[in-house]
Amino acid sequence: MTNGDKFLFAAYVVTWAVHIGYLLYLTGRARRLRSEIRDLERK
Amino acid sequence: MKKTFPIFAIATLGLLSYALYQALVVAPTEVTMGNVQRIFYYHLPSAWVAFAMFFVNFLASIWYLAKRTAGSDALALASAEVGVVFCTIVLLTGPIWARPVWGIWWTWDARLTSTLVLWLIYVAYLMLRRFASGGQTPVLAAALAIFGFVDVPIVYLSIRFFRTQHPQPVIGGGPGSGLDPRMWTAVLWNLAAFAAYGSLLVWTRYHMAMVERQVEEAHAQRALESDEGADQ
Numbered sequence: 578m579t580n581g582d583k584f585l586f587a588a589y590v591v592t593w594a595v596h597i598g599y600l601l602y603l604t605g606r607a608r609r610l611r612s613e614i615r616d617l618e619r620k
Numbered sequence: 621m622k623k624t625f626p627i628f629a630i631a632t633l634g635l636l637s638y639a640l641y642q643a644l645v646v647a648p649t650e651v652t653m654g655n656v657q658r659i660f661y662y663h664l665p666s667a668w669v670a671f672a673m674f675f676v677n678f679l680a681s682i683w684y685l686a687k688r689t690a691g692s693d694a695l696a697l698a699s700a701e702v703g704v705v706f707c708t709i710v711l712l713t714g715p716i717w718a719r720p721v722w723g724i725w726w727t728w729d730a731r732l733t734s735t736l737v738l739w740l741i742y743v744a745y746l747m748l749r750r751f752a753s754g755g756q757t758p759v760l761a762a763a764l765a766i767f768g769f770v771d772v773p774i775v776y777l778s779i780r781f782f783r784t785q786h787p788q789p790v791i792g793g794g795p796g797s798g799l800d801p802r803m804w805t806a807v808l809w810n811l812a813a814f815a816a817y818g819s820l821l822v823w824t825r826y827h828m829a830m831v832e833r834q835v836e837e838a839h840a841q842r843a844l845e846s847d848e849g850a851d852q
Contacts, residue, residue: 581656581720588659588716592666592709596817599705603824610831617838 625823632816639806639813647806659717660803665811666709667735669818671772673703674742676822678769681762690833691826693758696765697749698825700742702818707739722785730782734775741768 578586643661650657680696683689714732715725726732745768749761779786790799799807 579654581654584656584716584720585658588662588713591712591716592662595705595709595712599702599821603821603828607828610828610835613835614831617835617842620842 625820628816628823629820632813632820635809635813635816639809642806642809647803648800650803653721656717656720659713661806661810663710663713663717664807665814666706666713668811669814670703670706670710671776672815673699673706673818673822674738674769674772677703677742677765678772681765684758684762685766690830693762694826694829694833695822696758696762697829698822700745700749700765701825702821704739704742704746705821706814706818707735707742711735711739718785727785729784729786730778731775731784731786734771734778738768738771738775741771744768 639661643658647658647661649655676699677696680692680699683692684696714735718727719725741764745761745764748764749757752760778784779788
């Protein structure tokens with residue numbers, strides 16, 4: 578692996594890390610929303 | 621929506637995989653930079669998708685100020701959030717590409733600085749929406765978004781108006797600019813893939829924002845009913 582390849586690999590990994598991080602944020606938010614809806618229905 | 625979403629999601633996943641194959645295998649290796657130039661296939665489409673998202677945010681904000689609809693407010697929020705995600709990728713992949721090619725991670729030239737300012741404007745927009753309380757928050761946010769969008773053409777035109785470390789435009793950049801046709805194919809596949817993925821994220825976030833609004837209204841209604849019950 579050349580030096581350039583390492584930077585290329587790092588850029589692609591960083592890109593997908595940001596996207597996966599945002600997907601996890603959305604999943605957590607959706608989970609909280611679902612539990613809030615369940616609470617509202619119970620009351 | 622329940623039927624269309626999984627089909628669109630699977631198609632987007634396929635598109636992203638094929639775009640990655642185009643970027644890493646099909647596109648030719650650039651002569652002077654070597655493989656590190658392949659960062660371009662993620663860097664440029666991410667920038668274009670971020671610009672498109674901020675444009676959607678701009679239109680939705682104008683629509684919100686004119687009509688005050690819940691849908692336009694939710695769309696403005698969703699597009700700004702997804703735009704910030706893509707703009708973050710531009711600001712991270714740029715320096716990773718710059719280090720081996722320019723020998724530096726960052727320089728305060730017009731393109732890089734205006735892009736950082738763009739990111740800060742939309743982060744400020746999201747913070748305003750997240751932390752400000754009161755009924756006027758969406759109106760203030762819409763006004764900020766309309767003024768904030770002014771930075772998008774500045775970012776785009778900065779490499780034409782100023783002498784920058786950042787390369788000159790590859791589209792309409794004058795004599796000597798342009799790309800190998802196989803590189804163009806890889807750019808367009810990645811652009812299509814990230815545009816589809818960005819749209820999917822906006823779609824998801826938009827529906828979530830609409831449901832959150834309904835939940836907030838239900839909470840307010842409950843609070844009102846319990847107050848009335850206590851008074852009687």
